[in-house]
Structures are given as structure tokens and as C-alpha cells.
Amino acid sequence: MKLTLKEIPLDSPFALINEQNFPKAITYPCQLRISFDSTYFPVQAYLTSKYVDKGEIGLSESVIKRYGLLEGTEVDVQTRRTFDSVAHRLIIDKVKGNMLNKEDMDTITKGFMNAEISPSHSSAFLLSQHFTEFSLDEIEAMARSFADSGKIHDFSAPVFDKHSIGGVPGNKITLLIVPILAAAGLLIPKTSTYAITSASGTADTMSVLAPVELNADEVFDLVKKTKGCIVSGRDMGIAPVVDKIITEAAFPLGIDPESLFLAGILAKKLAMGVDFMCLDIPVGTGTKVDNEEDGRTLARLFVSLASRLGIKAEAGLTYANVPVGHSIGPALEAAEALDALAGKGPTSLVEKSCELAGIIFELAGMTGRGLGKPFAADILHSGKALKKMREIIEGQGGDPKISSDEIREKLVGKPVLSYQAPGDGWPHTWNNYALKEIARAAGAPGDRLAGIQILSKKESVRKGEEVFRVYASSDSALDEVRGLIAKLRPVIVESVLLERVA
Amino acid sequence: MKLTLKEIPLDSPFALINEQNFPKAITYPCQLRISFDSTYFPVQAYLTSKYVDKGEIGLSESVIKRYGLLEGTEVDVQTRRTFDSVAHRLIIDKVKGNMLNKEDMDTITKGFMNAEISPSHSSAFLLSQHFTEFSLDEIEAMARSFADSGKIHDFSAPVFDKHSIGGVPGNKITLLIVPILAAAGLLIPKTSTYAITSASGTADTMSVLAPVELNADEVFDLVKKTKGCIVSGRDMGIAPVVDKIITEAAFPLGIDPESLFLAGILAKKLAMGVDFMCLDIPVGTGTKVDNEEDGRTLARLFVSLASRLGIKAEAGLTYANVPVGHSIGPALEAAEALDALAGKGPTSLVEKSCELAGIIFELAGMTGRGLGKPFAADILHSGKALKKMREIIEGQGGDPKISSDEIREKLVGKPVLSYQAPGDGWPHTWNNYALKEIARAAGAPGDRLAGIQILSKKESVRKGEEVFRVYASSDSALDEVRGLIAKLRPVIVESVLLERVA
Structure with missing residues (x-):
């Protein structure tokens, strides 16, 4: 006025x-x-x-x-009529120790959707979750409220899902798991996000192979035919409040409380009508969970919450001290995924994908306990998964004949940095955080072609042999990459003799 | 740009x-x-x-x-170049459990002074104090940093002070204590605040008698002559960051963590060069501290922090289940203070003022332990305190001959509500919170003449006898007062027989 x-x-x-x-x-x-x-x-x-x-x-x-x-x-x-809002009062009551029920959570959710929560209060909502432990009842209520902030999709059939909490670079397993499951007839309308802090989100990687911006109708039509898809889902109205809260509260403070994180994931699964799912919890230095004990606690909490929400879930703690596969960055990861689907993938990527797909087969009752992984591996090795992936690519509007070579050809001419072994030895420690920062400095994920290709991940190397290669957007990006390599030491190549003390 | x-x-x-x-x-x-x-x-x-x-x-x-x-x-x-600031990082580190030292506090203080702290982060700074206990070292560092955000005044002589943490209505004791101490030769350049949530701050009440907006030079000149003053101090640059943090972080959330509150008070005392002080901690229902145990803990913490900062302090827990004196609101309180200085004050006001002034005389070594109160009472009853108050009023630019009658004459013609006893009995429970809200609804402290005059605080009354009277700014304010009286029940007048159960 x-x-x-x-x-x-x-x-x-x-x-x-x-x-x-x-x-x-x-x-x-x-x-x-x-x-x-x-x-x-x-x-x-x-x-x-x-x-x-x-x-x-x-x-x-x-x-x-x-x-x-x-x-x-x-x-x-x-x-913004903020300070007298009921949502504000509820948040302050929570700060002072009250419990929030579903109705309270609905009010807070509505407040965020209507942009009526002040930055102070969104911060208070976040910090109440950081400093105090929300009860299972509260997290459940939060997940349900968050889901109700958007559309609830009904695929009229059991829906399967796989979700990774992220944190490990090179984790392109969705591009293997979705076609493996879909090839076996399971319905997996997978929505994935773009990278926020990583070098490539699944949506970034998939976008190299096919458009990922499908709306709900298009997704419904597509999965009727293909059973699976890999889309961004941003036009599907899936628990939109989650992204609002993350953007308004969590990003500015760089804090991601467990209760918010869990409710956020589960809200999106509820919105997609997921019935069965496997949660991938990468455990390793430089990822979100750095020890198995914490991973196990998180896994149990997740499974228990999922069950309250009618989702049958199992979690897998996965080894994540090193990147998954040999590539980091959208195009390099997409190419590697295609190779893996064609039977030429690195062991770490193939193993992880089959383990997690196997868990879902077991949840679905398609195989007995312990038999899911070989079942998944059979589908992969038979070529059915690659065939299914090409159907999905075509269904999403991409070129079904796209090849990994074709993708890699596009890298020709990009500014490149080759990291060579400073001495004989082997790359015994990879630094996930450093690799992510370097790939981002190189231009990933904005530049789909930027990223890191690892040439020798574990094998012994001779002095001067190439250990990894960075493709960058520009010479100036490459300069930044050079600085980060010196500062962050992405890999340590050493011989057995670490040091001589006289 | x-x-x-x-x-x-x-x-x-x-x-x-x-x-x-x-x-x-x-x-x-x-x-x-x-x-x-x-x-x-x-x-x-x-x-x-x-x-x-x-x-x-x-x-x-x-x-x-x-x-x-x-x-x-x-x-x-x-x-605002906020999210990459060092101050932001320090706040987040604190949220994650780090300790803050003086240098860190200086950085955060500077961030607030330069308006570089985002609302999210100011909220996080506040909530880290709400959810976790700051160490004595941290509160001390905070008080010193806050003081350093403005001017440090040096009066070149021992400075005395009295501070009330507030919360009890009608607490006009500063208008008695300052002249009592100054009349005895103690230097007490008292700065007081305007009301924020109360019906009258000391600056509001004093402004009825004299201008309170003196700058530092004026205050220095004045106290050379009078030894005492009662000013707002807002132009003296006293720990300005405290008000910023309160306005930006504490008000929006309605949370006032103890560490911030203590550091804020002490910072202002450091800035005024206070050497000896008495802290008034009103204890009572509807005030800030509702039981003696909490009051005692707060008092010990305050005294210990003051000592670290070189201030010799003593705290007094004071009875606060009922208002101090019989008046609430700037003009009514100023008139009552003048009456009390003239020997015609209500017992609760005179007693409390002499007790606290007495503590300061003992701290100053002017009397032995237990002899401060009668010494203060002597000064009051001798008329020296009133004489000193008139000097102070004149020194601040007011009319030294102002009388309580003259002030009360100004009330004539204001819309009035008279609250009468609904039956025989006595007013056995006063509701501090309700009285404050009613006085504010009536127009206090904005309208200096609005407020509440209590006519029968404890004495037995007959049905229909006047218990209190409300002076309001307007008829519509009076309507609001009427609604609040019905809703909040500011006083319960009952006979010994509370209820008959058949």
C-alpha cells in the first residue's frame, strides 16, 4: 500500500x-x-x-x-502478515518444547506455501529440528503434510522406487536400476533431482540421453508402455513445500536436520504413490554418513517411518570411500551408464546397481531372499536392461540409438587437464569432497560435458602415468581446477613405503 | 546494481x-x-x-x-554480501557446537552493526543461545564485544547504578533511588529505556517531569552538579548492537535467551563505566521470573559475570506478585513518585526503593551491612531526596516546581472507566500481565496520561466500591479496555467464603 x-x-x-x-x-x-x-x-x-x-x-x-x-x-x-500468523506461533511453541501434530504441520506447511513464514521463523523451524529430536509421530506428520502440499499421484498399480541420499560422486546407479526393474515388469516412475551441491544429479545425467522435463500426463502415458522412466518431476507438483523449505531455510544456514531430510524424502515418495522402495545410504569419508553405525541408525529410522506411511522399505548401506565407477559429471556419467548397461561397466557401478535392484526384487517378492542380486545381474547381462533403457530414452524424446562413443566424441576439443602419478605406486585414497569440488569448478553440472574421468582408480601406476583427467568449460575453469587439485589433493598415489624416518 | x-x-x-x-x-x-x-x-x-x-x-x-x-x-x-561472511560462518559453527571467543564475538557484533547478518542467521544466533547454554567465558566475551560496539564513557569517579530486569507493572523506583543516592553524594548517571512491552518504561515516566533526551556532554555537565540524572541515553552510543540484536532477532521470535539478556545489560553498564550496581529481580506470577529459585540462579550468574567485568554487583529478589505502588502509566507513576519523595508514597514503593538504595550504600561502603536501608529512608524522609529530584528535573530542563496535583489535573476530562467491587471482600489476587495489557490498551505509554490508578490494593472493599480506575486515550481505547477486563480478570475481589458446594 x-x-x-x-x-x-x-x-x-x-x-x-x-x-x-x-x-x-x-x-x-x-x-x-x-x-x-x-x-x-x-x-x-x-x-x-x-x-x-x-x-x-x-x-x-x-x-x-x-x-x-x-x-x-x-x-x-x-x-506479509507474518508475525501474527498461527504458523509463526506454532514454530515458536515448538522452539519452546511443544509437540507438533498433523494439523500444526499442515498450518506450517501452508505458511511456507503462502510465503508467510519470515526468514527468522523458517530458521527457527529448521533449528528446532537441529537442536531437538523430533518424535517419529512428528516426522510422520511432517511427511504427510509435505506430501499434501502438492499432488498425490495414483498409478493404480504397485509403484517401486530407489532413492539415494547422495553424497558420493559418480553415483549414476539410477540409470542402471530403473531399466533393470522395468525390464522385469516392475513399475518405477522415477523422479530425480538436478544437482544442488554435487557435480551431477541424476536429472543432469539423464538429460544427456533424453529430455527429462515430462509433465504428469506424459509420465503416466510413458510408464504405461515402458514401466519405467527417469524424469525431473519438477512439473509434477510433488511435495513442493520441501524444496521451498530447503531453499529458504536449509540452504542459507547450510544445515540439513535429519528429521527434515527424512520427511522430505518420504513426502515425495508418498506423492508418487510409492509402495516399495530401497534406500541407498552411501557410507564413507566425505559423504553424508561417514560411519556404518550412523548409517544403520538412519536406515532403521527411515524403514520405520516408511512403514508408518504404508511404504515397505529396505535400506542398503553402500561403500562410498571412493566414487562410484570412473566418471563424474553429466556426460561422462551418462556414457559410463550406457557402457555398464552394455556389459562394459566398471565393477563398482555394476555391483552396486545389482545389489540395490536385487533388494527391490526381493521386496516385490519376485525372488527369494539373497536371490535378488543375481536376478538383477542376469537381466543386465542379458541385454534386456539396455534394451529397456533405449525404450525409455525414446519414450522421453531422446535418441534411442545414442552411444557412449558418440557422447565422448563431444568432449574432443574441450580444455583438458591430465593428472599424472607423481611416482610409482597406486591411488590408495580418493577424496570425494575434493573430486566433487574439482568437477564443479570444471563446470559440471552446468556444462554437461565438464567432469572427471578416472583412468586408474585402484590399479598400480608408474610415475607419469595418467590417473585422472578433467574436462573443463574454459581455460579459466581449468586454472581453478589446477588450484583446487593443489589445495585439496583429490587422490594420494603412493608406494608401500610411505615414509622413511632416520 | x-x-x-x-x-x-x-x-x-x-x-x-x-x-x-x-x-x-x-x-x-x-x-x-x-x-x-x-x-x-x-x-x-x-x-x-x-x-x-x-x-x-x-x-x-x-x-x-x-x-x-x-x-x-x-x-x-x-x-548484502551476507551468506559468505565470516560472521555467518561463526554463527553456524556455534549452532554446530563450537565455542565463541572475544574475537569471534567481535566479528559477529560487527556483522550486526554493518547490517550484514541475514534474518536467518540472526535467528540462528539467538536460537543457539536458546537451545544451548553459553559458557561464562562466552557471555563475558559477548558483553565486552557489545560494549565495544559503541562509546565507553569515563566519568573519572566511581559510578553507581541500579537496574531492574523488569516485568512488574508500576515499578517507578528509579525515580526514588536516583535522588536518594545522588543526595548522599554518589554518582549515578542513570540511563533508562522507553517501554517496549510494558505500560511505562522509566524513560517514559521521567519524561513527564523533564526532558530525557540528553546527549553525552549534557549528561556529563549535569552530573557534575547534581551527581544524578534519569535520561534515555539513546544519544550516548551505549552498546548500540544490543538494541539491534533485540530488534532484529529477539522481537520477531519473541524469545529472550538468558545469555543475551545478561550480556546486553552488562554491556550497557560497561559502556557507562559502572563500578557498583544493584540488580532488581522482581519475582512473581506474570513477571519474567516466577519463582525464587530461578531468581536466585539468575542473580548468582549476574553477580559472577559482573565481577568478571570489574563491576561489583549485588542482586535483590523483590516481591512482584502485585504491582509496585498504586499506579501504572507514565503520568500516574510520575505523580506517585513525587508523592513518595514527599513522604506520601505507598509502602510497597517506598520500601522497595529504600531496600535497593540501601544495598548500593552498603556496596559503596557508606554504611555497614544491614544499615543501608534505614540510611536511605532517612534521606527520603528528610526531604533531601525530593530536593535532589527537583535539582535533577531542573538540570534536565524540566520545571522543578512540578507537583503531583498538577500532573493529575491533566487527567481531568479523559475517558475513564471505574472498576467496582462485584461484592464485599478484598482484592486478593492482582494479575500483572492483565494490568499491563489493560494499561497499554488504554494508550500507555504512548499517551503519557493513560494508565491505571489502583484505589484499593489490599484493603477490604464493599460491593460497588471503586477498586481501580483506568484513564484512556479515547472512547474506543476504553472499549478495548472493557473487553480486556472481562477477558483477563485483572483483579479478583472475594470474601473469605470462596464457594459453597452443596
Whole structure:
């Protein structure tokens, strides 16, 4: 609303506003934003029935001076009706130790969807989860509320899913697991995200092979034919509040509380109507979970929550001290996935994919316990998974004949850095964090062709032999890569004799 | 900076910005505000080296549509360089369990002073104090940093002080204690705040008798003559960061962590060069501390922190189940204070003032232990305190001859509500919270003349006899008062027989 500026005799950073300017009473300071010309500033406002009239906003001399304003100027004032909201009160009650039920969570969810939660309160919601442990009831309620923030899809048949909590570079297993399962007749309408902090999200990698931006109708039509797909799902309205909360609260603080993280995953599964799923928990230095004990606790919590939500889940702790496979970055990972589907993949990638697909076959009752993995491996080795993947690529609008060679040809001419062994030995320690940062500095995932190709992951090398190669977007990106390699030491190549002490 | 809008193919609430637009690299999402015409919106921005060019800002179609923008429009983009700041990192480290030292606190203080702390992070700073206990070292460091955010005043003589943590209505004791101490020759340049949530802060009450907006030079000149003053101190640059943190972080969330609260008080005392002080901790239902055990813990913590900062302090837990004296609201309280200085004050007010002034006389070594209170009472009863108060009023620019009658005459003609006893009995329970809310609804402290006069605080009353009277700013304020009285029950008047059960 347009209000006229009035100087008030208070040396305060806040504004005074006449209560008649508001349709309903606001008893708490409310957050306003005042704009004029091409600038603006935020200010806390208190209501008054006297000091300023209807149509006026009062600011102290110091505030007026600071922003170069003049008394009598008309400014635009906006409020988000935040500080008196029920959602805010619920968040503060939670901070003070109350429990939140489904109805409370619905109110908070609605607050986020309507952009009525102030940054202070979204931070408080996040930190209440960081500092205190949410109960299973609360996480369940949160997951259900989050799911209800968008569309709930019904595929009218059992839906299967695989989800990785992420953190390990090169984890392109979805591109193997989906076609393996779909080839066996299981329905797996897989939605995957773009990378946020990693070098390539599954949506980034898949986008090298086929469009991933399918809407709900297109996904429904597609999986009727193919049983599987790998899409971004961003147009499917899947628990949209989760991304809002992550963007508004978790990113700014760099904190990702377990309860939010679990509720977020499960909300999206509920929205997709998932009935059976396997959770991949990579365990390793530089990933999200660095020891098995923590991984086991997280796994049990997840399985138990999933069960409350009607999802039969099993989790797999997976070895993640090194990248999965030999490639990091969208194009390199897509090429490697195609190779693996054609029977030419690196052992770590094939093994992991078959283990997790196997768990899902067992959950589905298609094989007995312990027989899922060989069943998955059979499908992979028979070529059925590759055939299915080509169907999926075609169904999503890609070229079904795309080959890994064709993808790698596109890399020709890109600025390249070759990392050579400084001495005889073998690459005995890979640094996941460093590899991710280097791949991102090289330009991944924005530049689909940027990334890292590992040439010798475990095998012994001679001095000067190439250990890995970085494809970068530009020479300046390559300079940055060079700096990071020196600083972060992505790999340690050493002989058995580590050091001589005289 | 001015940037041109570009539509980006990402269904995201965030913006993309070319890293060349920034003088230094920002690796984390940073908060931007985009303004155009007379509106604006906040957005999280990620850096890119490719998707948008220098001079452009990328927004998704949905964001562009939501704000009615057009590709190619020039918008104004501002960043506060927040998310990569060291202060932010320190706050997050604290959230994750680190300890903060003086240097860290200085960085955070500087961040607040430079408006570089995002609302999310100010909330996190506050909540780290709510959810975890800060060590004495940390609170000490915080108090010193806060003090260093402004001017440190040196009065070149021992400085005495009294501070009430607030919460009890009618607490006009400063208007008695300051002249009592000053009359005995102690230096007490008292700064007091305006009300924030109460019906009258000491600065509000004193402003009825004299101007309180003195700058540092004026205060120094004045106390050379009078030894005492009662000013707002807002132009004295006393630990200004404290008010910033309270306004930006504590108010929006309605949370006031003990560590912040203690550091805030002590920082202001350090800034005023206080050597000896007495802390008034009102203990009672509806105040900040509702039981003696909590009061004692807080008192010990305060005294111990003060000692680390070179301040000799003693705390007094004071009875606060009922208001202090018989009046609530600036003018009514000022009149009552004058009466009390003239020997006609209510016992509760006179007793409390002499007790606390007595503690300070004992701290100053002017009397032996237990002899401070009668010494203070002698000064009060001798009329020396009233004489001193008139000197102070004159020194601050007020009329030294002002009388309580003169003040009360101004109330004539104001809308009044008289609360009468519903039956024979006595007012056995007063509700501090209700009284405060009623006085505020009546218009206090904004309307200096609005407030509550209690006519029968403890004495037995007959049905229909007046128990208290409310002076309001307007008839509509009086209507609100009426509603609150019905809802909050400020007083319970009952006979010995509470209820008959047949």
C-alpha cells in the first residue's frame, strides 16, 4: 500500500503504522518492506493508534536520513502478515518444547506455501529440528503434510522406487536400476533431482540421453508402455513445500536436520504413490554418513517411518570411500551408464546397481531372499536392461540409438587437464569432497560435458602415468581446477613405503 | 546494481547471476532483493559463469510470471554480501557446537552493526543461545564485544547504578533511588529505556517531569552538579548492537535467551563505566521470573559475570506478585513518585526503593551491612531526596516546581472507566500481565496520561466500591479496555467464603 512518510520522535530502527491501515489487528511487531524509487528497505513495524495517522508511516529521523528520504514522500509499504500468523506461533511453541501434530504441520506447511513464514521463523523451524529430536509421530506428520502440499499421484498399480541420499560422486546407479526393474515388469516412475551441491544429479545425467522435463500426463502415458522412466518431476507438483523449505531455510544456514531430510524424502515418495522402495545410504569419508553405525541408525529410522506411511522399505548401506565407477559429471556419467548397461561397466557401478535392484526384487517378492542380486545381474547381462533403457530414452524424446562413443566424441576439443602419478605406486585414497569440488569448478553440472574421468582408480601406476583427467568449460575453469587439485589433493598415489624416518 | 532480466529454463524460486557481476566470489547461495517500479521481492541467487551473461539476472518463467515481469526489463538488484561472511560462518559453527571467543564475538557484533547478518542467521544466533547454554567465558566475551560496539564513557569517579530486569507493572523506583543516592553524594548517571512491552518504561515516566533526551556532554555537565540524572541515553552510543540484536532477532521470535539478556545489560553498564550496581529481580506470577529459585540462579550468574567485568554487583529478589505502588502509566507513576519523595508514597514503593538504595550504600561502603536501608529512608524522609529530584528535573530542563496535583489535573476530562467491587471482600489476587495489557490498551505509554490508578490494593472493599480506575486515550481505547477486563480478570475481589458446594 502507498503510505506517506512522517518523521517520528523516536530514535529507533522500527516504523510506526496506524492500525487502521491494516484490515486486522497485528499485535506483534510485523515485518514491513518500504520501497521508493528503485530502492527499498525492511523495517519492523509497530502499530499505533495515534502517532501516525491512517495513510502515514512513521520513521525516525535517523532512518529517514540513512535512506535519504524526505518527510511527506509517498512510499510503498508491504507486509506479509507474518508475525501474527498461527504458523509463526506454532514454530515458536515448538522452539519452546511443544509437540507438533498433523494439523500444526499442515498450518506450517501452508505458511511456507503462502510465503508467510519470515526468514527468522523458517530458521527457527529448521533449528528446532537441529537442536531437538523430533518424535517419529512428528516426522510422520511432517511427511504427510509435505506430501499434501502438492499432488498425490495414483498409478493404480504397485509403484517401486530407489532413492539415494547422495553424497558420493559418480553415483549414476539410477540409470542402471530403473531399466533393470522395468525390464522385469516392475513399475518405477522415477523422479530425480538436478544437482544442488554435487557435480551431477541424476536429472543432469539423464538429460544427456533424453529430455527429462515430462509433465504428469506424459509420465503416466510413458510408464504405461515402458514401466519405467527417469524424469525431473519438477512439473509434477510433488511435495513442493520441501524444496521451498530447503531453499529458504536449509540452504542459507547450510544445515540439513535429519528429521527434515527424512520427511522430505518420504513426502515425495508418498506423492508418487510409492509402495516399495530401497534406500541407498552411501557410507564413507566425505559423504553424508561417514560411519556404518550412523548409517544403520538412519536406515532403521527411515524403514520405520516408511512403514508408518504404508511404504515397505529396505535400506542398503553402500561403500562410498571412493566414487562410484570412473566418471563424474553429466556426460561422462551418462556414457559410463550406457557402457555398464552394455556389459562394459566398471565393477563398482555394476555391483552396486545389482545389489540395490536385487533388494527391490526381493521386496516385490519376485525372488527369494539373497536371490535378488543375481536376478538383477542376469537381466543386465542379458541385454534386456539396455534394451529397456533405449525404450525409455525414446519414450522421453531422446535418441534411442545414442552411444557412449558418440557422447565422448563431444568432449574432443574441450580444455583438458591430465593428472599424472607423481611416482610409482597406486591411488590408495580418493577424496570425494575434493573430486566433487574439482568437477564443479570444471563446470559440471552446468556444462554437461565438464567432469572427471578416472583412468586408474585402484590399479598400480608408474610415475607419469595418467590417473585422472578433467574436462573443463574454459581455460579459466581449468586454472581453478589446477588450484583446487593443489589445495585439496583429490587422490594420494603412493608406494608401500610411505615414509622413511632416520 | 542494475541487471537485465533473462528467463531461465529452471522451475526454481531462485535466481542465477553471473559471477562477473560480483567483485568477489560468493560460493554459497546469496540473498538478493530485486526491485522494479515500486515493488520488489527477495530471491536466493546462485552464481553461474554461463547461463546468464554479465549484466543479466536469470529467473524462471514461474517467478517472472508471478511478479508480472517481462524478459529484458531492467531491475535493481541488491545483495548484502551476507551468506559468505565470516560472521555467518561463526554463527553456524556455534549452532554446530563450537565455542565463541572475544574475537569471534567481535566479528559477529560487527556483522550486526554493518547490517550484514541475514534474518536467518540472526535467528540462528539467538536460537543457539536458546537451545544451548553459553559458557561464562562466552557471555563475558559477548558483553565486552557489545560494549565495544559503541562509546565507553569515563566519568573519572566511581559510578553507581541500579537496574531492574523488569516485568512488574508500576515499578517507578528509579525515580526514588536516583535522588536518594545522588543526595548522599554518589554518582549515578542513570540511563533508562522507553517501554517496549510494558505500560511505562522509566524513560517514559521521567519524561513527564523533564526532558530525557540528553546527549553525552549534557549528561556529563549535569552530573557534575547534581551527581544524578534519569535520561534515555539513546544519544550516548551505549552498546548500540544490543538494541539491534533485540530488534532484529529477539522481537520477531519473541524469545529472550538468558545469555543475551545478561550480556546486553552488562554491556550497557560497561559502556557507562559502572563500578557498583544493584540488580532488581522482581519475582512473581506474570513477571519474567516466577519463582525464587530461578531468581536466585539468575542473580548468582549476574553477580559472577559482573565481577568478571570489574563491576561489583549485588542482586535483590523483590516481591512482584502485585504491582509496585498504586499506579501504572507514565503520568500516574510520575505523580506517585513525587508523592513518595514527599513522604506520601505507598509502602510497597517506598520500601522497595529504600531496600535497593540501601544495598548500593552498603556496596559503596557508606554504611555497614544491614544499615543501608534505614540510611536511605532517612534521606527520603528528610526531604533531601525530593530536593535532589527537583535539582535533577531542573538540570534536565524540566520545571522543578512540578507537583503531583498538577500532573493529575491533566487527567481531568479523559475517558475513564471505574472498576467496582462485584461484592464485599478484598482484592486478593492482582494479575500483572492483565494490568499491563489493560494499561497499554488504554494508550500507555504512548499517551503519557493513560494508565491505571489502583484505589484499593489490599484493603477490604464493599460491593460497588471503586477498586481501580483506568484513564484512556479515547472512547474506543476504553472499549478495548472493557473487553480486556472481562477477558483477563485483572483483579479478583472475594470474601473469605470462596464457594459453597452443596
